[in-house]
Every structure is written in structure tokens, then in C-alpha cells.
Amino acid sequence: MEKKTDAEECPGVPISFVPTPTDEYRRHRKIMKATVQPGIPKIPVPLPMPKTKFPPVILPGARVLIWKQDPTVTEIGVRKAYLPRHIFAGPRDSRINSQGLPTVSPNAFGDMIQTPGTDAFDAVHTFAVVRQTLTMCQRAGASGSAAAQMPWQWNSATVPDPLNVFAHGLPDVMNAFYSRGEKALKFGDFIRPGSSPAERIYTCRSFDIVAHETGHAILDGLKPGWLLSGNPPQTGGLHESFGDLVAIFLALSQFDQVEAAIAQTKANLHDKTFLSDMAEQFGLALGRPNGLRNADNDLKLSEAGTEVHAISQVFTGAIYDILSDIFSFEKSSAVKDDASVLYTCGQYLFSLVLRAIIASPHSSATYAHVANQMLAISLADGKPVQYRNYIRNRFTVREVVVSATPLTANIKDGVELAPHIEDAPGAVQDRRGCCGTMNLQEYFGEGGALHAEIEEFKKSLK
Ligand SMILES: [Zn+2]
Structure with missing residues (x-):
């Protein structure tokens, strides 16, 4: 059977976007190696190899495709990215677990190359951006302290639970959020208002939105006290700004x-x-x-x-x-x-x-x-x-x-x-212009919930 090109399999993706050696090329390389290239040089004395009792198992990292910015900004488009750690079927690793969509398995090379516009692409893209965000923060905060691991808010020596990522977690909701209670990031999708024919927008496909919500999750692990609405407005501002x-x-x-x-x-x-x-x-x-x-x-x-x-x-x-x-x-x-x-x-x-x-x-x-x-x-x-x-x-x-x-x-x-x-003494945060995370009831406490209900009631009377 003739092998399909990348362009045929993934319309819009340049040919050979992810170079994978064909069988023909492998055969050619084998012949070249046997006939033209010099053999392995003979080393008279065997080089001593470092010995460890339990050699670490090093699994290869994964190549993935992600949206660089928004899929709507066509000139930026899809990019190939390499995640240095091994990614397991899901996709998942020890800290991040994809949920709510069919499991995506790595191919024989350990890569997850999917077709843009599919559920599998969304799952891999969202996982990859969360992973890149976490890795960036781990490197930036590196100081040998426990905080440098960027644990999630609920993590301890006995609770290593990962962050659950729902790329399609809020159907028909124009929002996205990080929930500490659900140990999750959830991304909404909705019909763009006024679009004809109806165009569905997936917030998980936005590099910015995924990174922003992951930022809330990371900061909540570092400073659990900052997300609660009882803090002065500037503390809330730090949370929202950190995401951006x-x-x-x-x-x-x-x-x-x-x-x-x-x-x-x-x-x-x-x-x-x-x-x-x-x-x-x-x-x-x-x-x-x-x-x-x-x-x-x-x-x-x-x-x-x-x-x-x-x-x-x-x-x-x-x-x-x-x-x-x-x-x-x-x-x-x-x-x-x-x-x-x-x-x-x-x-x-x-x-x-x-x-x-x-x-x-x-x-x-x-x-x-x-x-x-x-x-x-x-x-x-x-x-x-x-x-x-x-x-x-x-x-x-x-x-x-x-x-x-x-x-x-x-x-x-x-x-x-x-x-x-x-901030004025006793100033109350007004979070209405913020993202879904900052408006989640779980961060408001009882007083905040009552305040939000009163605001809703006032709105309904207008
Ligand atoms: Zn936010």
C-alpha cells in the first residue's frame, strides 16, 4: 500500500512536517553504511563504562503538534514541539492527566502526532501546553527547594495526585477555569455569537488560555492563600496577572x-x-x-x-x-x-x-x-x-x-x-472582569457567595 503523505493525512500541514524515515530510505542507509561508509573504528583497549547498580530507565520524550497561538491566526499555525519527558497513553505523565476524551496512545516512536481539528489533537495540544507551562515554572524557580517542583495545591508526600485536564470539559460554556476542589483544569467550547454557519470555538485550542489557567494552578500550589476572595484586591490582581x-x-x-x-x-x-x-x-x-x-x-x-x-x-x-x-x-x-x-x-x-x-x-x-x-x-x-x-x-x-x-x-x-x-482597609475584590477561575464559588467562602447572589439578584432587576 502506498504511504500517504502528511499533507494527505493532515490537510493544511506541510508535507514532511514530522520527518519520519521511510522503509526505502532505511534500506538505502543500510546499503550505504555497508558499502561506502567506514566501519566502526577498532578501539584497542575497551573504554571503561560507568557502572551503576540500578541504571535509571530513560524513556524517550515525545514529539507533538500544537497550535502556536490561536488556530484562527492562520499565519502562526501548527508547530511541532518536543516534550523531553516520556508521555504515556492519555496523554498523561506523573503530574498531568488528560480526562474526558478518548485515550490517545503514542506511536512506535513515542510521539503523538494528531490531525488538527480532532478530539485527539485537542487532548494532545492541551496536555502539551500545560506540560510546557509547568516545565517552564520548574526551571524558573529552580533552587533545590521543594517549591521548585511546583507541586499542586493538594500534593504532599502521601498525595501525589496529578492535575486533571479536561480539554472539552465545559460544553456550551464560554469560559475556562482551574478548580482546586476538582483538582482540574476545564476548558469550555461554545458557538461563536452571531456566526453563520455556526462556528464552534474551543478555548482549549488557545495557547494563551491554556497557559493562563495553568498559571492559576501553579500559583495556587505555591501560595494557597492568594486565591481566596477575602484577600485585598492587589493579591487577586497578582493571581490574574500571573496567568497572563x-x-x-x-x-x-x-x-x-x-x-x-x-x-x-x-x-x-x-x-x-x-x-x-x-x-x-x-x-x-x-x-x-x-x-x-x-x-x-x-x-x-x-x-x-x-x-x-x-x-x-x-x-x-x-x-x-x-x-x-x-x-x-x-x-x-x-x-x-x-x-x-x-x-x-x-x-x-x-x-x-x-x-x-x-x-x-x-x-x-x-x-x-x-x-x-x-x-x-x-x-x-x-x-x-x-x-x-x-x-x-x-x-x-x-x-x-x-x-x-x-x-x-x-x-x-x-x-x-x-x-x-x-488597597483601602476592608476593600472587597471585584472579580467580574476576570477569567473563570477567579469567579469560581469555591474561592469565595460563604460571605463571597452571598455577595455574588446579591449581585445576580440586582442584575435581574435591571
Ligand atoms: Zn485568570
């Missing part, structure tokens, strides 16, 4: 995405066309912006009130500005490739943010807490003073902190900056 930052930095941890960003913006991260191009369709379909689009703002704390989504944009915007500043500082086009520099800056800044969050208080954390930890950790890392100037300046402009010295002078090492705009 995870989506942004995950894109910037992938070389092809970094190169695309450099080409699109001509190495100017404040180029507006790039920001507004990202995740356009999903943001509009869900009625709120995602990931990078949330970074495109000049909001200050005094303008955000108690609205948690707006507050989150203040933090996301400040971090994005700091990334742009550090990138401009490190950029040296004559010596180093811009994309390589941006990749390195992204890796460092995400690690700095994550470690600053880990070092912040377990409840009622504020932006000033995290900003001051970023200053302290970047100093301990031996980074140049300019890094700390950028952190101080951006958080000062956003009204997070006040600086005793002019913003044009270098910051003094070891100085802790005082908070500027603080």
Missing part, C-alpha cells in the same frame, strides 16, 4: 515565537501592531483580552479601583515594560542576535518574577511586596544597577511604590521602596 505573564513568557521561551516577535516589531517590544495581533479572536469571543493584549496598557493603580482584572493589568503592564527596558539595555545587534538576547531576557525576568512571588507573604501580598523582592533578588543575582532602576521606575510610574531618590539617579542598593497606592 505565564502565557507571555511561555511564548517568549519558544525560539520561533521569539524570532516572529523580533521580525514583527523590528525589535521594538512596544510596537502596537504586535501586541494587538496576539490572540485577537479568542479575546473577542470571550469578551475580554488575553495574555499579551493585557500587557498593552498604561494603567496606574489609582485608575484601577477594586476591579481585579484592571488591577492585574497594572502589574502585567509594568513587567512587560521592564522586559522591554532590559531588552533595550542588553541589545547589541552588532555582536549578538536580537532574538537570542530577547530569549535570554525573557528567561531571566520570568525567573525573577517567580522567585519574587515565592518570597512574598503567604496572604494579603501587595505589588510593593513583589517589587521589593524583585529588587533584592536581582541584586543578589549580581545584575547591573540598571535592572533595578527599571524595576523602580516602572513600578513608581504605575503608582505601586514611591522613590525617595529621583528616577534619573541610580537606586541605592538594599533600599526598600515604600508602597504608594494601597
